[in-house]
Amino acid sequence: MPEPGTLLEARGLTKSFAVPRTAKGSTRLRAVDGVDLRLGRGETLGLVGESGCGKSTLARMLLMLERPDEGTVRFEGVDPFTLSGAKLLAWRRKVQMVFQDPFGSLNPRLCAADLISEPWLTHRGLVPAPKRAARVAELLEMVGLRPSDARRYPQEFSGGQRQRIGIARALALEPDVVVCDEPVSALDLSVQAQVLNLLSDLRDELGLSYVFISHDLSVVRHVADRVAVMYLGRIVESGPAEEVFDRPHHPYTAALLSAAPSLAATGGAKRERILLTGEIPSPADPPSGCRFRTRCWRAEDVCAEAVPVPPLGEPSHTAECHFPLEETPAVAGSGPGGGSRSA
Amino acid sequence: MAQKDMSRFRWPALLLQDRFAFAAALVLVAVAVCAVLGPLLIGDLATRQNLRDPGREPFSLDHGWAFVLGSDSLGRPVAARLIAAAGTTLSVAVPAVLCSLAVGSVWGMWAGYHGGWRESVSLRVADVILSFPSLLLAVVVLYVFSPSAVGIVVVLAVARIPVYLRTARAESAELRSRLFIDAARTFGTTGWASIRRHVAPTVLPTLLTVAALDFCFVMLTESSLSFLGIGIQPPDVSWGLMVAQGRQELQSAWWIAVFPGLAIVITTVSATVLAAWARLSTDPGQRWRHGLRRGGSRLRRPRPARGDVGPGPSPTAESAPTGEGPDLTETPPPPLAVSPAHAVSPAQAGAPVAGADTLAVDGLAVDIRTPAGPVPVVRGVSFAVRSGETLALLGESGCGKSMTAHAVAGLLDPAAEVVGGQARLDGEDVLALGPRARRRLAGPGLSIVFQDALSALNPVLTVGTQLAEPFRIHEGLSRRAARARAIELMERVGIPEASSRAGAYPHQFSGGMRQRLLIAMAVALRPKVLLADEPTTALDVTVQAQIMDLLAELRSEQRMALVLITHDLGLVAEHADRVAVMYAGTVVETGPVTEVFGRPNHPYTRGLLESVPAEQHKGSRLDSIPGSPPDPRSVPTGCAFRTRCPMAREVCAGHRPTLAGTGADRAAACHFGKELADA
Ligand SMILES: Nc1ncnc2c1ncn2[C@@H]1O[C@H](COP(=O)(O)OP(=O)(O)OP(=O)(O)O)[C@@H](O)[C@H]1O
Numbered sequence A: 001m002p003e004p005g006t007l008l009e010a011r012g013l014t015k016s017f018a019v020p021r022t023a024k025g026s027t028r029l030r031a032v033d034g035v036d037l038r039l040g041r042g043e044t045l046g047l048v049g050e051s052g053c054g055k056s057t058l059a060r061m062l063l064m065l066e067r068p069d070e071g072t073v074r075f076e077g078v079d080p081f082t083l084s085g086a087k088l089l090a091w092r093r094k095v096q097m098v099f100q101d102p103f104g105s106l107n108p109r110l111c112a113a114d115l116i117s118e119p120w121l122t123h124r125g126l127v128p129a130p131k132r133a134a135r136v137a138e139l140l141e142m143v144g145l146r147p148s149d150a151r152r153y154p155q156e157f158s159g160g161q162r163q164r165i166g167i168a169r170a171l172a173l174e175p176d177v178v179v180c181d182e183p184v185s186a187l188d189l190s191v192q193a194q195v196l197n198l199l200s201d202l203r204d205e206l207g208l209s210y211v212f213i214s215h216d217l218s219v220v221r222h223v224a225d226r227v228a229v230m231y232l233g234r235i236v237e238s239g240p241a242e243e244v245f246d247r248p249h250h251p252y253t254a255a256l257l258s259a260a261p262s263l264a265a266t267g268g269a270k271r272e273r274i275l276l277t278g279e280i281p282s283p284a285d286p287p288s289g290c291r292f293r294t295r296c297w298r299a300e301d302v303c304a305e306a307v308p309v310p311p312l313g314e315p316s317h318t319a320e321c322h323f324p325l326e327e328t329p330a331v332a333g334s335g336p337g338g339g340s341r342s343a
Numbered sequence B: 001m002a003q004k005d006m007s008r009f010r011w012p013a014l015l016l017q018d019r020f021a022f023a024a025a026l027v028l029v030a031v032a033v034c035a036v037l038g039p040l041l042i043g044d045l046a047t048r049q050n051l052r053d054p055g056r057e058p059f060s061l062d063h064g065w066a067f068v069l070g071s072d073s074l075g076r077p078v079a080a081r082l083i084a085a086a087g088t089t090l091s092v093a094v095p096a097v098l099c100s101l102a103v104g105s106v107w108g109m110w111a112g113y114h115g116g117w118r119e120s121v122s123l124r125v126a127d128v129i130l131s132f133p134s135l136l137l138a139v140v141v142l143y144v145f146s147p148s149a150v151g152i153v154v155v156l157a158v159a160r161i162p163v164y165l166r167t168a169r170a171e172s173a174e175l176r177s178r179l180f181i182d183a184a185r186t187f188g189t190t191g192w193a194s195i196r197r198h199v200a201p202t203v204l205p206t207l208l209t210v211a212a213l214d215f216c217f218v219m220l221t222e223s224s225l226s227f228l229g230i231g232i233q234p235p236d237v238s239w240g241l242m243v244a245q246g247r248q249e250l251q252s253a254w255w256i257a258v259f260p261g262l263a264i265v266i267t268t269v270s271a272t273v274l275a276a277w278a279r280l281s282t283d284p285g286q287r288w289r290h291g292l293r294r295g296g297s298r299l300r301r302p303r304p305a306r307g308d309v310g311p312g313p314s315p316t317a318e319s320a321p322t323g324e325g326p327d328l329t330e331t332p333p334p335p336l337a338v339s340p341a342h343a344v345s346p347a348q349a350g351a352p353v354a355g356a357d358t359l360a361v362d363g364l365a366v367d368i369r370t371p372a373g374p375v376p377v378v379r380g381v382s383f384a385v386r387s388g389e390t391l392a393l394l395g396e397s398g399c400g401k402s403m404t405a406h407a408v409a410g411l412l413d414p415a416a417e418v419v420g421g422q423a424r425l426d427g428e429d430v431l432a433l434g435p436r437a438r439r440r441l442a443g444p445g446l447s448i449v450f451q452d453a454l455s456a457l458n459p460v461l462t463v464g465t466q467l468a469e470p471f472r473i474h475e476g477l478s479r480r481a482a483r484a485r486a487i488e489l490m491e492r493v494g495i496p497e498a499s500s501r502a503g504a505y506p507h508q509f510s511g512g513m514r515q516r517l518l519i520a521m522a523v524a525l526r527p528k529v530l531l532a533d534e535p536t537t538a539l540d541v542t543v544q545a546q547i548m549d550l551l552a553e554l555r556s557e558q559r560m561a562l563v564l565i566t567h568d569l570g571l572v573a574e575h576a577d578r579v580a581v582m583y584a585g586t587v588v589e590t591g592p593v594t595e596v597f598g599r600p601n602h603p604y605t606r607g608l609l610e611s612v613p614a615e616q617h618k619g620s621r622l623d624s625i626p627g628s629p630p631d632p633r634s635v636p637t638g639c640a641f642r643t644r645c646p647m648a649r650e651v652c653a654g655h656r657p658t659l660a661g662t663g664a665d666r667a668a669a670c671h672f673g674k675e676l677a678d679a
């Protein structure tokens, strides 16, 4: 694939929250700690990591829902945090979000049509009032709902249908980038596949770029061109999806891949799994040096002392580790996934 | 009219509510009419003194309608004065309440929406106003600026602003963290626009209820002011003033104070009822929930005719085999062609046989009571599990898997009830047991692990105490011995420094640790069957792997039968021996996991397996099952899956397929299951 032009870029993003004093005496929780990110035009960037690792906080900073303590966000070279008034509104149009929770992200007092047309109340010039009903119907059809659903309220829809409304609302402003924060994790498997299909159809039709956040590796693997793996507020590995999934460099990525239950394991053919010991440390008291060292089976003394830095230059596949896994094939998930299934 | 009768049948609770609201509205209209037309109606009757005949008793029409409520010490008719006073009273109370409502709510929503310093400053201001006795404030102000209606209104309004401010602040602050407010921010909708569109419609109905109650407060305060001589000045008259005047003569002429008092109370109550009704009917979510709660509290009652449930399954196909439930008169369906798992005949079930099922659930049916009649959510579920074996109950959300587990464990929500079927634990039907026998079984017989460990643990007891509880109750151990056992157990489930952490509270543990604690509690008494309801859904994959390993170890150590309830195909593939796939309240396919996943015999299982985004699909479209799982209230007739099934034919609409054998140890509920198996 040709290197796409950069659309959205983040550098050194850091965000901390005040927390009650912890056992070790810190009062700040660094939810995101120095994250670099690049999203090319028409590209889908998958962001994976366990809960609490800072994925949502990162997404919220990209959307300007949260102001970073340090670092910059650039969209087509412009830092949105320096914008105001009409320029800011114009920026808002370009970057939209689909939320994780299709129940909480829709105001239960508004019907589908009101929800979808809500952005136009702020962006008045975009769709003139007389055309709104027709455009709502169009958007509803685009996301696979019926125009007659316009007068129904969120609680009359199923989870998958609500997520479609959320997607339609994000599309109402004709954005370039859609940040999807766990768009399918609240959905049933049979419905999840429909929504994933919808998202990839829309990408092809409208030329969207996605930042696709998920804890589900198989979903990210399916949709993402590039992936970034987060652990305790930092991106520990990033690269083209295929490479990262097939040849993880970072021990954490390898462990994550091997822990994810997969259909391939059917038949008691128990695969060799990397079983991590210990719990995820609190982001308020991250370990010194490498953050993963308390659970890493490759850790050595140097890991406690020095923070690993990614190699210089900008290779496409990087890992923050002193002892990256060399080209060893992934422990799991690389085999033919449904090998034991017949069609 | 027919329409109305039907809705009365379905929504008795709601209509009752409406009837109240209607009456309340009538009262308020009457008061308003009195306030407007009062002066015309009664002329100077209210002020004309009749000193020759003071203190007439009420309830006599001898002296004309004006004296029906008696007369006061100056011989003025109470009824006429009541009507005359309505106008004055409302002209003080309504503006006072409206002013404080308007200022307090806007201020409170602004403070709550923005948070930060705006919120804290506003709250401090509210505290200052509240801590200043409002009556004292009124006295000072009204003595300084001679008493007038406007003065009273202003003083009362200022005194009540903090009440609205606080309520509005609290509600908006709660909304502030809601996702839909964030969503609005992503379109650039912020500040007042967001408050107007999202916060106000949610907060105002609540404030309206507060305001209605406040009427009473305002009228009584005005009464106190009048008592002090700084309220409404005679010859004007208000209900408050009447109460104040009548108070002195309560002994001799009770009616002078009581009737205006009643007027205040009735007006306030009516306003409150109307406000509550308005709040309910403006919230699209509330109506239904409210009706549900009322319906749920009703006890078991005969089922209405099936037709009322909506386009539900046809009567014969739907009814479940039932041992009890005298209200079930439909003919039971033909017996299952093959018992889903290992075919335990009832004769065999008497005593535990080696190799027999530890838990055999047969035709379990559960209904949920709703205002619209009972809704079947579990419709004849059958499965069986042996000791040392893991059976996965696999299904999408809402398919009834948790309801099944809760019914078996005897932990059903009060709104749900078992209406048929058996659950035999070593041959004994636990569903037929009384609550006490049930409780004795909980622990050594059957125990359950929930998804949400934090809410399943008691937040105010240390984990050591909670873990010791089963030993104390069931084994009668002393406090110390039980605690030692608890610590042992904590060590067993892999909690580091168990003896020191036994004194900690649940919230001091991480999610994975809490789940370990919950598992420890569940296996404390070495149950024969452990039901694990989505035990790892709330956890991360790396932690999930640890928990699943722990469960597997415990299972083989204690020879438990494990029922793993999950929606995760991967988990089933890796950790279960057998699987029962559920759809819309029934089991549609059972068999050994390898075989079922390798060669599904039911179109639903097949579709589910194909929806998994696996690498060979990368980038391409996923094969998905169209549509979404049916609402339990409107499950399609015949085969519940037929509206989404690519293989559906005519027979599927007419006949509900039963679980029938499709191979060794396998069964599927599909008319074409056999063909799928042979294909
Ligand atoms: N407003 C806040 N105040 C304090 N701590 C916060 C706040 N928001 C997030 N955090 C903390 O920051 C960390 C990262 O949170 P975030 O929501 O970004 O995680 P996540 O990766 O999206 O998790 P999940 O997969 O569960 O959604 C967590 O430890 C969380 O508790």
Ligand code: SF4
Binding pocket: A250, A251, A252, A290, A291, A292, A293, A294, A296, A297, A298, A299, A300, A303, A308, A320, A321, A322, A323, A324
């Ligand atoms: S730097 Fe050390 S501790 Fe960190 S991941 Fe690499 S090997 Fe493990």
Ligand code: SF4
Binding pocket: B602, B603, B604, B639, B640, B641, B642, B643, B645, B646, B647, B648, B649, B652, B657, B669, B670, B671, B672, B673
């Ligand atoms: S019975 Fe008919 S509709 Fe139901 S699963 Fe089988 S083929 Fe599909």
Ligand SMILES: [Mg+2]
Binding pocket: A055, A056, A100, A181, A182
């Ligand atoms: Mg999140």
